[in-house]
Amino acid sequence: MNGPSVPVDSHPVNPPAPGTWEELVTAALLGTDRRTPPGCEPGREAPVALLDAAAVETVRRRAGLRPTRAARRPRPAPADPRPALPAAAARRLAMLLADRPGAAGGGRRGTAPDLMELLPQWLATANDRGYAPPPQSLPTLLDAARGRTDLRPAALAFAGPRAVWLARLNPDWRFALRATPGGGASLPHLDDAAEVQQLWQEGLFAERVALLSAIRAREPGAARELLTTTWVTERAEDRLMFLDSLRTGLAPEDEPFLEQALADRSRNVRATAAELLSALPGSALAARMAARAGACVALDHTRTTPTISVEAPHQCDADMERDGVVANAPAGRGERSWWFGQLVEATPLSTWAGRLGGRTPGELVALPVTDDWQGELHAAWCRAAVRQRDAEWARALLGSPSAPEAGGPGAVSLAERAKLLGQLGxxxxxxxxxxxxxxxxxxxxxxxxxxxxxxxxxxxxxxxxxxxxxxxxxxxxxxxxxxxxxxxxxxxxxxxxxxxxxxxxxxxxxxxxxxxxxxxxxxxxxxxxxxxxxxxxxxxxxxxxxxxxx
Structure with missing residues (x-):
């Protein structure tokens, strides 16, 4: 059509005032009686005017959207080299994942198995056999692991590398990134010193933890040396996590570094260093603790039956605190018994045979103890047996399962007995x-x-x-x-x-x-x-x- 040309204005007609949408939302939340919508008159018609203004502003906002470039396609999921599940096992997995807790309602469970409770065992068996999951089952599997933290280790092991790939696409599954060392990031080749050093200096915390753990598993001394290069500049919470990685491959060569950590400004770091040193029976800290505990425990031969006598420490000095003894006792706990228990717990169990007449653990546990100290002494021995993973002492403290007393001669609680049992085959x-x-x-x-x-x-x-x-x-x-x-x-x-x-x-x-x-x-x-x-x-x-x- 021919006709006079109409000039095109590059600016929209009646552009919205800045903040209009926010003002409309505020008026809707507070009510038109308390806040008059912008451009409206107060009164009975204000709610209708508010809705009209909101509708106009909604259209304006949508019309003002500009098309954007399509997002880049994600890289393909990594390959899983493990063999696929047998067909029957894949169908069984789908059945287990389809079950939901409480589906049968409250009250009696009936005779039907609880399928979700069988999923952990199914996953453990599938992982032992080395199978890969059907790809279509991964979202449901990750949803199940999201709702049950006890499932996560086995579920992520079964899901394999594709769990991390999916977790990067769905924030609901971010736990897979947290559970994977370094958040699924690839580590440099451990023989490449330059790349290792660069990641250690510049990497994210999770990446650095993963790097340190990988090196520790392969070459414990190299991991310790890497840690010393930045130790003094690390944050306290990071030092604690890095120190915890030394539990893997703990050896006498770690003692000088751990002794240095006993003077750390963080109490938690000092406590962890002391715990690790006490797990090294030949360490200087273990010897110091043995000397302190030995001064508290002796064999009294003046009685008809040899009896263990206890004289708990009367103070907690600075050296004891440096070696990991916590000075302040919990509420309801006596200070002297609190200090005594910590000394005995950190003392190598091999100390007591020499200190108490060459007796075996079973013979020592059977000895009477003066002044109602038996419970405290045996409880500390229980903790020491668990810390030092000593099956002989655990066996002695458990005693005979057919003994009249359900607690055994040494354990003081069901929880303590369960920990002692964990030291046996x-x-x-x-x-x-x-x-x-x-x-x-x-x-x-x-x-x-x-x-x-x-x-x-x-x-x-x-x-x-x-x-x-x-x-x-x-x-x-x-x-x-x-x-x-x-x-x-x-x-x-x-x-x-x-x-x-x-x-x-x-x-x-x-x-x-x-x-x-x-x-x-x-x-x-x-x-x-x-x-x-x-x-x-x-x-x-x-x-x-x-x-x-x-």
Whole structure:
């Protein structure tokens, strides 16, 4: 069409005043009675005017958007060289991931297995077999690990390098970056001194931790030397994390550096250095602690039976504090017993044979102790046995599982006994707990069962099933054993399923039994048998060799 040309104005008509949208939002939040919208008259029509103005401003804002360049496509996910899952195992994984806690509602669980509780064991077995996950299962797997921190190590190991790749695309999975050394960043070749030094000087903290850990695992001395180059300039919280990496490959060669760290300005760094030195039986700190503790403990031969006498320290001097002794006792704890316990805990356990007449750990634990100091002395020996990973002392402090006292001669709590059991081999651990259950029942054994190797050894599995059967026949309150029953579902050897068939019927209830207890017990044993057979099928599916995968 021909006609007079219309000049084009490069500026929009009636441009919005700066801050208009923010003012409209404020008026909407406060209400038009308290804040009149911009460009509107106060009164009954103000709410309508506010909505009209907001609609106009919304259109204006959208119309003012300029198209942007398309985002760069992400690089392809890294290859996973592991063999693919067998088809049946892949279907099983999808089934386990589709289950959600609480799907069956509250109240009784029925006889159906809790599939989500079987996922950790499935992941552990798949990782042992070295399988790679089906790519389509990774988002659901990461979602499951996001909701359960206990799943994360096994889930990320199974997901492999693609977990980090996906975590960079979805902030909901950022835990995979935190759990991966260096946030998934590639480390330089450890033989390239220039690149190692550059990353150590300029890298992010997570990258530096990953670098130090990698070098420590390969060449402990080189990692220590690298740490010394920047030690004095590091932040206190960073020094603590770097120092913790020395636990790997801890050796006498680390002692000079750790002795220097005892004078650090950070109390936490000093405490960690002292703990590491006390784990070196030949260190100067261990000798100093042994001298202090030895001065507090002696053998009294004036009594009919040789007795250990204790004279706790009367003060905590500066040298003791430098060596890691915390001066201020917790609330409700006596200062002298607090200091004494720390000295004994940091003393090499080999000290006591020479100090107390060449006796074995079992003989020393059996000796009486004067003035009610036995609990404090034995508790400190327990902590020392765990710190120094001494199986002989752990065995002595645990005592016989059939001893009348459930606490044993040395341990002071179930938690302490569980830690001591961790120093024994899997077979001995299971045998000890089986003996404990046979004597004391299941009510005291729940924490101890948690440290036993899975699947439970046959003696332990039989002891748990026999104890549950006894509780059922006695008409015991069934819900009090639900925790043990849940552990049995996950930890009992699947081969034990056939032994449980006789427990599936509803038993006759004694007169004093809890109402409905028989039905609950039958239901619980049915669920146990079903779960064991499902676990057996899971293991069999993962044993199948299927290079082609799904």
């Amino acid at each position: 899997p077979a001995e651990r299971g045998e000890w707990v089986a003996g404990f259950i046979a004597t004391h029942g299941l009510s005291e054994a729940f924490q101890l069962l948690g440290v036993c190797a899975v699947p439970w050894a046959p003696p332990l599995g039989r002891a748990v099933v026999d104890a549950l059967n006894i509780a059922r026949d006695a008409g015991s309150y069934p819900w009090s054993f639900s925790g043990v029953m849940g552990l049995a579902e996950r930890c009992l050897d699947p081969a034990e399923a056939s032994r449980l068939d006789g427990l599936l019927a509803v038993p006759d209830e004694p007169e004093d039994a809890s109402p409905g207890a028989g039905g609950y017990w039958a239901e619980a044993f049915q669920r146990l048998v079903t779960t064991l057979r499902l676990r057996a099928a899971m293991i069999e599916e993962l044993e199948v060799i299927s290079p082609a995968g799904v």
